[in-house]
Amino acid sequence: MYDIFCAIVLGIIEGLTEFLPVSSTGHMVLAGYLLGFEGEVATTFKIVIQLGAVIAVLLLYWNRYMAILKDMIAFKFSAKNKLNAIHMIVAMIPALLVYLLFKDLIKHYLFGPSTVLIGLVAGGILMIVAARIRRAVTAENSDDISYKQAFGIGLFQCLALWPGFSRSGSTISGGLLLGTSQKAAADFTFLISVPVMLGATVLDLYDSRDLLTSDTLLLFLVGFVSAFVVAMFAVVTFLNLIKRLKLEWFAIYRFVVAAVFFIIML
Template structure:
């Protein structure tokens, strides 16, 4: 397959799935195996398309991120602060640092992704079941999230270290289980994703940058731009979706995809 077309396909997949509770890593592994897109270039390409998705969220929440660089942005009594963000990402960053080699070596396969997709779908269903009928009790504004809730969402994010579980899926489900509405949990999830993903991407990029050649730059640029545009539209659509619907449809999709993945690769 032409590499430019491949860049468009993978960029679309990344942009669509990075911030939805369906696991972008899982989709990238599945698509990569199906298209035979593996090896050093694929590793670097995955990082570049993730950076495109990250940039889209920075654009959407630009006022919020700008506030983090002001005095109010550090005050826990004046809405969501840098400390709330740190509470949600520092624990998982520390654990991921020590488990990085193990995860890359043993968990990046269609089989492990299928397991993560299935269990993540069950978690979403459970979170929806636990909060049904008590929506009025939930925190409906990201600026009202407590440090304790932020820490608990960060703990649920440990699940996302298993490819296929989904970072946004685990944190949004975790947010529901600790007393947040879907929208508050989603907004918090997207905001903490930026520093977390940025650090992870730069770490991956530095490890794989030596395998790049000048001829790869066009492919990387195409994937970056496509991912940015698609992720931008995907996040805005998802936030509107959550005003009307719950997460059950995503849970069902995940479980069906888990079954398809196992069938395609192992039966």
């Protein structure tokens, strides 16, 4: 019963933090540390339930995804003034390749509170640097993003494989450094989040299939539903917030969380 309680709490945390550049995985790792919810099952749980929040993005961007799919079926891949499937594919490839090559090392060594604190601080520094030395904007909205920028954002997304860095924080920072507006980077970040998280979840469930029992499946389902329900209420407000609020404010929050948990761990 306590595990179910933990699943609900972590699902709520995931739903609230997935759309902000503060690292939802990092928050779940830290919360799991406080709750004593750790181990192989907990690590897989923290990866899988992110899909619950990401499906909220799928619903929000449903028409956009359908338009991209329609253009892909019709082989319409013009890079000029039209974001298409190729943008998404080149942005997804780097992180998926790195995850495939190092997923065991990532799960074994990086899913701990100490490494999360490092990620929170390092990610916060990256966000401040990106906000301060951002390049002149060449992509005002996501349809203006070039293939080169999409691939560059995908490279920055690899940093998010370190819990605490944050996928949205890393990719938005990358977008700013590559010449996109914060709004364009945020839109693109959430557009590619669905296929990336879907791929990561399927791979992780396959690798962890020996851990899947009726009890663990119930945990995953409870966490998934909790994350989805909370995310449905939070998604629009938080997406608007991330497009407008300066990255420095999120960086300060990350530093505060890292400092508090550093004191707790001492």
